Structures are given as structure tokens and as C-alpha cells.
Amino acid sequence: MSVRHPGHHPDRAPGRRAATVLATLIDEGPAPTRSALEDRALALFRCHGLPRPRTNHLIEGIEVDFFFPEARLIVEVDGARYHDTAFARRNDADKQARLEAAGFRVLRLTWGQIARRPTQTALRLRRALITSDAASYAAAP
DSSP states (O other): OOOOOSSOOTTSOTTHHHHHHHHHHHHHOOOOOSSHHHHHHHHHHHHTTOOOOEEEEEETTEEEEEEEGGGTEEEEEEOHHHHOSHHHHHHHHHHHHHHHHTTOEEEEEEHHHHHHOHHHHHHHHHHHHHHHHHHHHHHOO
């Protein structure tokens, strides 16, 4: 059932809208993001039919923005607010090196890539997912 208007509908029992919203959240689950850029990236993934990643997931003791487990692919979104300092760049490079050493592929996306070039970014991500999946199968015993 789709909810057309957030207001009360006279034919609907009180609390019915809340039950519908709750059912949708349980089914799809809200993504626990930490920024508007992460929200925008998730919308891009959804809009382009990409798989839904795990969000703000711990891997090797490092919290990553998005994780596509089947492909062992991590996507980090780098907004200028949190990633445009010398310390942040060193920290990001160290985290990426640790994750890659553990066998994960890390793809970094900027605000401009997500907001201004969404189709190109989605194609890049789709290709990374396919390449990562193929590499995972080839490496399996």
C-alpha cells in the first residue's frame, strides 16, 4: 500500500499510517548515514539500481561509509568538510592501505562526482562491483 499524504485519511484507522511507515522501514530499513553526502550517495545507488550496501560498517576495526560484502568493495565518500585537511588525507590514506592489505578494494567518491556526475559515478561503481565480484570468484579455491 502506498501512502499518498501524511495527513489523516477518514477511511483509515488511527495509527494505520504509522504501521505502514514502520513496515516500510523494517522491509527496507533506514540507512544509518552520518552526512548529507552519504545520503546523496545512497540515493545515487538506489536511482541507478545498484545493490544496497551496508552503511557505516566496521571492517578490520575501521568504520567505512559503505560496504558491498559480496564484492569485498568499500566506498568512501570524501566531502571537503571532513577530508580536506593534511591530517584527514593522511588518515584516509592509512585506512585505505590497511583495508587494501586485508583484501578489500576501496573506491573513493567526492561530492562533485556524486552530485555533478551521477551517471558516470554509477557506471564507475557498477564496473568496480563487477570487477571485484570477478576477482573474488577467481581467488576462491
